[in-house]
Amino acid sequence: MHGWRCHSVCDHVSTLCVLALQVQGELAVVDKTNAQVQSFARVNFVSACEAAINEQINIEYNVSYVYHSLFAYFDRDNVALPGMAAFFKAGSEEEREHAELLMQYQNVRGGRVRLASIIQPEVDFNHAEKGDALYAMELALSLEKLNFQKLRELHDVASDANDAQMCDFIEGTLLAPQVQSVKQVAEYVSQLRRVGKGLGVWEFDRKLKADVDAGLVA
Known part of the structure; x- marks a missing residue:
């Protein structure tokens, strides 16, 4: 048994x-x-759009990395410009959020996210003639303009593919805020050129910190 x-x-x-x-x-x-x-969600999403989105993701992460390095620089005890530090910390987070929005959109459309290498940024941003604050803000303006141009190129790829939904996403979610960012940073460059490298920078930084804390910085 x-x-x-x-x-x-x-x-x-x-x-x-x-x-x-x-x-x-x-x-x-x-x-x-x-x-x-193959993704089951993929509908009328060409490979050129998929590749262009991945390229833009890399751009957003690279800009975010530079801004994070600028945050670390202005947060040093021997630089001590908390407004500039807060501004670039917020900017770094914003660019990373844009990268994540693009990653989410890539997945929604059935594409595949392919992350690329990020370039190592500089660690010192002092400039003998301009001073570090103006030099850093001019660098930021160049990066914001570059980002705007790359977003336009991304929109062109979507337009060439007759992808109206992707065009709408880029215009409403990315391009419109980017225009405001370029305008805002350009104004900061103008203000810093007026105040010079002395006490005016301290006053600019104090006002910038208050604006960041109040959520007035785009």
């Missing part, structure tokens, strides 16, 4: 093991032939 029970249990376990192996085999086949090849 006991031997029969033992034999029955062993047969049952053996059968379950065989079934488990069969299920694993089927899952592996499904995984290779479906999920890893």
Whole structure:
């Protein structure tokens, strides 16, 4: 009697093991032939748009990395411009959020996110003639203009592909705020050129910190 029970249990376990192996085999086949090849959500989304979005993601992350380095520089004890530090910290976070928005959109459209390498930024931003505050803000203006141009190029790719939905996403979510960012940083450059490198920078920084804390900085 006991031997029969033992034999029955062993047969049952053996059968379950065989079934488990069969299920694993089927899952592996499904995984290779479906999920890893093509997104089920992809509709009228050309490879040129997918590649252009990945390029823009890399641009946003690179700008964010530079701004994070600027934040670290102005947060030093021997630089001590908390307004500039707060401004670039917020800017770094904003650019990273833009990259994440693009990643989410890529996934929504059924594309595949491919992250690229990020360039190592500088760590010192002092300038003998201009001073560090003006030099950093001029650098930021150049980056904001570059980002605007790249977003326009991304929009052109979507337009050439007749992808109206992608055009709408770029215009409403990315291009419109970018125009405001360029305008705002350009105004800061003008103000810093007026005040020079002395006490005026301290006053500018104090006002900038108050604006960042109040959420008035785009």
